[in-house]
Amino acid sequence: MTTNVTREKKIKMIPIFVMGKRYEVPETLTIMKAMEYAGFKFIRGCGCRGGICGACATVYRKAGDYKLYSGLACQTVVEPNMYLTQIPFYPANRAVFDFSKIKPEPEEIFKLYPEIFRCVACNSCTKVCPMDVEVMDMIAQLKRGDIAKAAEMSFSCIQCGLCASRCMGELPQYHIAQLARRIYGSLIALRAKHLQEAMQAIVSGRYEECLRTLMNTPDADLRKIYQEREMEPEMTGEDWTPKDKKCL
Amino acid sequence: MDLAYYPGCTLKTRAKNFETSALAAMSALGINLVELPRWNCCGTVYSLAEDDLIHHVAAVRNLIRVKEQGKNKVVTLCAFCYNTLKRANLVMKDSPDKRYAINIFMDEEPDYYGEVETAHLLQVLRDDVGWEKIAGRVKHPLKDLKIVGYYGCTLLRPQSVAIDSVERPTILQDLLKALGGTAVDFPFATECCGAFQIVNNRDIITERTAAILGSAAKSGAEALAVSCPLCEYNLRQTQSSTKQPQSGVPVMPALYFTQLMALAFGLDLAVCGFEENSPETRAWLKNKGLIS
Numbered sequence: 001m002t003t004n005v006t007r008e009k010k011i012k013m014i015p016i017f018v019m020g021k022r023y024e025v026p027e028t029l030t031i032m033k034a035m036e037y038a039g040f041k042f043i044r045g046c047g048c049r050g051g052i053c054g055a056c057a058t059v060y061r062k063a064g065d066y067k068l069y070s071g072l073a074c075q076t077v078v079e080p081n082m083y084l085t086q087i088p089f090y091p092a093n094r095a096v097f098d099f100s101k102i103k104p105e106p107e108e109i110f111k112l113y114p115e116i117f118r119c120v121a122c123n124s125c126t127k128v129c130p131m132d133v134e135v136m137d138m139i140a141q142l143k144r145g146d147i148a149k150a151a152e153m154s155f156s157c158i159q160c161g162l163c164a165s166r167c168m169g170e171l172p173q174y175h176i177a178q179l180a181r182r183i184y185g186s187l188i189a190l191r192a193k194h195l196q197e198a199m200q201a202i203v204s205g206r207y208e209e210c211l212r213t214l215m216n217t218p219d220a221d222l223r224k225i226y227q228e229r230e231m232e233p234e235m236t237g238e239d240w241t242p243k244d245k246k247c248l
Numbered sequence: 249m250d251l252a253y254y255p256g257c258t259l260k261t262r263a264k265n266f267e268t269s270a271l272a273a274m275s276a277l278g279i280n281l282v283e284l285p286r287w288n289c290c291g292t293v294y295s296l297a298e299d300d301l302i303h304h305v306a307a308v309r310n311l312i313r314v315k316e317q318g319k320n321k322v323v324t325l326c327a328f329c330y331n332t333l334k335r336a337n338l339v340m341k342d343s344p345d346k347r348y349a350i351n352i353f354m355d356e357e358p359d360y361y362g363e364v365e366t367a368h369l370l371q372v373l374r375d376d377v378g379w380e381k382i383a384g385r386v387k388h389p390l391k392d393l394k395i396v397g398y399y400g401c402t403l404l405r406p407q408s409v410a411i412d413s414v415e416r417p418t419i420l421q422d423l424l425k426a427l428g429g430t431a432v433d434f435p436f437a438t439e440c441c442g443a444f445q446i447v448n449n450r451d452i453i454t455e456r457t458a459a460i461l462g463s464a465a466k467s468g469a470e471a472l473a474v475s476c477p478l479c480e481y482n483l484r485q486t487q488s489s490t491k492q493p494q495s496g497v498p499v500m501p502a503l504y505f506t507q508l509m510a511l512a513f514g515l516d517l518a519v520c521g522f523e524e525n526s527p528e529t530r531a532w533l534k535n536k537g538l539i540s
Contacts (some may be wrong), residue, residue, distance in 0.1 A: 107262060121288045121306035127356065144260035164418035168302070 013082040031058050034072035035086075045088030051075040054158030057130060059165075060084035070128045070162055090161035092172035095179070104187035106145035113176050116142060118169030125163035125173050131156045135173050142180060150177060177195045180193035193206055212246035251372065252319040253281035254310060256329035257289050263477035264325070265521025266504045270325050272519035273509035277385060282298025284313050291402055292328060293444075294335045300435060301349055307336030308350055311364040312357050318390060321365045323372055325506070327476035331402035333366040334409040359463050368411050370419050370505070377427040387514035391535060396434045397504070397532060398460065398470040400479040404438055414438075423505055427512040429439065434467035436460045441482045450486070457486045458497045465498045467489045471532065472502040479505065484526045503528040511538055 013024045017032060023038035032046060047055035062083040073086060078105040102108050110116060115137060125135035138153040142218035144171035155179035201207070217225070230242045241248065258265040273282050287310050294353065295303035312334060314322040331339060340347045341362025351359045373382060397420025401504040404410045405418055410420040420430035439460055443454040461483070474480050481500040507520045517539055522530050533539045 118307075119289065119307050120291065120302050122302060123309070123354070123356065136287065137286065143289045144255075144257040146260070 005219050012048070014078065016078050016081070017083040019085050020083070022119075025088075025101060026072055027078065029078055030074055031076050031078055031084060031197045032056055032058075033167050037071065037089070042146065045086045046074070049074045052158060054160035055200055056086060057088070057160035058084055058086045058160045059128070059162070068128065072130050072160070075130075077186060087160075087162060090165045092161055092164040092175060094172060094175045098188075099182065100182060102187070104147065104183050106142065106147060108183070109176065109179055113172070115169060117172050117178060119143070119167075119236055120169060123172075124168065126168040127164045128166045130162065131158055133163075133177075135177075137171060138177060139171065142176065144161070148184050148188055149179050150180040151188075154178075154181060178212075207247065227230060249278065249316075249376075250280045250282050252314050252317055252322045253283050254287055254290070254314070254322050254324050254333065254366075254419075255283055256324065256372060258294065258326055259330075259478040260480065263504075263524075265524045266480075266506060267454060267461050268519045268521055269504060269510040270506035270513050273506050273513060274369075276510075276513045278487060280326045284317065284322070284329050286313050286316075288300070290329045290332045290443065291336070292332065292334045294459040300403070301346055301353075304350060305345075305354060308331050308340055308360055309354065309357065311337055311362075311366070312354075313362050314364045315358070315485070321341055321367055322352070323367050325367055325369050325475070327368070327400060327402040328366045328478060330366060330411075331409060334500060335406075337362050337366055338366065338408060342377060368475070370403070370423065371411050374419055379422055381414040382423070382509075383426040383428070386426070386428055386512045388506060388512055388538070390424070390538075391428050391430075391511050393430050393471065395429050395468050395471045395473050395503075395508070395539075396464045396467060397424060397437060397505075398430045398472040398479065398483075399438050400474070400476045401438070401440050402441070403475060406430040420475070420505060424473060424508070425502070426509055429508070429512075432467050432469040434464050434469060436463040441476075441479045443478055445483075446478075446482050446485065451535055454497065455485045457483050461487060461498045461500050464500060469500070471500055473505045473508055474502050475505055487526065499526075499528050501526055501532050503529065 011026045011028065014027045016024055017023075018035055018038060018040070018220035023028055023034070025034040029037060031173050032042070032049065036042070045056050051072055053075060054072070057070065058076065059070050060075040060082045062079065063070060063083075070101065080091055093115070111134055119136070119139050121136055121140070123136045125139075126133070126137070129135050133154055133156055138150050141149040141153060149150055157174055157177050159174045159178065167173065214222070230244065232240055255267055271281055288306055288309060291303055291306035307328065311322070322333070324333060334403040340360055347361065365491065397415055397417070404412065404414050407414050421433070424431040436459060440456065442459065445452040472483065474483070480502050486500055487497040503525065507522070510520050522533065522539070531538065
């Protein structure tokens with residue numbers, strides 16, 4: 001108990017403003033933890049807490065600075081006098097399409113998202129992106145028809161929607177980028193030959209017997225098989241194979 | 249010699265043959281057009297509203313990209329890009345208030361004062377290469393070819409950005425002569441093709457291109473040399489006899505001047521991309537003995 005009190009005394013408390021209201025929070029917390037410390041309970045605007053899901057996009061300003069800053073609440077540490085609010089969702093146009101009819105051509109994207117040509121290259125999307133995606137340049141790549149490049153440039157996008165929130169051309173950049181990645185992934189990127197071979201092996205029933213045997217094995221035996229399975233050594237070459245090759 | 253080159257979106261999508269022929273033809277003249285590693289759409293149309301500065305941002309950003317490469321000159325092929333970049337640059341050069349507003353808005357970029365010169369490729373050919381050198385590079389003169397130079401609007405208007413005389417331009421004809429062809433004058437050389445009206449009012453384009461092509465035919469020309477992908481598109485889209493049998497629009501190939509250069513220089517035909525021109529183009533070239 002005594003130790004806890006001593007530790008708490010050492011932690012510096014700083015003021016932050018959440019939706020305009022002042023709170024004193026420990027300076028070491030992330031925005032998300034700080035808001036919880038202040039009494040907020042997240043039922044939306046919070047997902048993985050690991051900087052991946054894009055649910056906790058937050059915009060903030062610092063006292064005396066006209067710049068708008070952004071970050072993920074779960075990844076950004078609080079600063080004294082930051083004024084913040086979360087943007088857990090931003091309404092953006094999302095085109096409906098039948099992907100089986102989509103061709104790997106830029107015109108498909110232009111048809112579904114004609115607003116792409118409303119981009120004036122103001123760069124506000126890039127400035128606000130918490131993942132440092134060059135959003136404006138990514139849109140520029142699509143306008144010139146380079147779907148592969150746009151897919152590559154938007155790879156880190158976590159679909160938080162902050163780009164769309166700042167866009168004066170009202171583009172839903174993150175939905176457009178997702179369409180580009182889908183087209184690239186399924187219609188442009190080279191297919192892996194070994195994957196096709198593996199798929200064929202599955203279809204031809206090569207693993208049927210192995211799987212059926214396992215399915216018919218009692219639980220206790222299954223556990224034993226699992227515990228006694230041959231493990232891949234920690235340091236080994238690419239060509240390692242188990243001794244029992246029956247189910248390879 | 250290396251020159252910084254701004255392609256623009258259309259040359260990467262609907263006018264690839266303009267770019268491939270230009271790169272090859274310039275390379276044959278010893279000039280490498282080096283594409284900017286980073287660029288965005290130029291904004292397409294220069295905004296005429298006095299206080300509409302946001303629509304100059306795209307163009308200015310590209311000029312800053314040129315500066316970032318340590319260059320003070322950029323070459324364009326697309327007539328629209330040329331016009332938009334050039335005019336936005338004049339704003340940055342001549343209007344201190346607008347320059348201040350644009351620079352302060354683009355606070356993530358270095359300040360820009362209009363120091364990059366935008367040149368159209370035709371200007372490079374005339375002023376930096378010279379007609380004589382071009383004539384010297386010709387292997388297959390375009391003899392017996394009667395061609396009009398069709399300028400359209402954006403290379404010549406407004407006067408502050410015109411690459412040649414606004415009233416009587418000769419730069420395209422001079423190039424055609426250097427290539428060994430017969431340059432035919434015609435009164436519609438600087439008329440508008442109807443531009444973006446193609447999107448929602450095709451009739452305007454049909455009427456405009458019929459007048460342009462009719463005048464060219466009356467002057468004895470067999471083809472047009474163009475520099476604007478939108479002019480080329482409009483001329484191609486409306487004249488196809490199979491699509492519009494009643495339109496009365498004469499059939500006449502419209503070729504990019506760079507395609508004619510590649511032909512005259514005897515370069516690999518693949519760089520010309522004639523399959524993207526009107527269907528009649530190949531037949532005409534074959535008939536003229538220029539391709540087999």
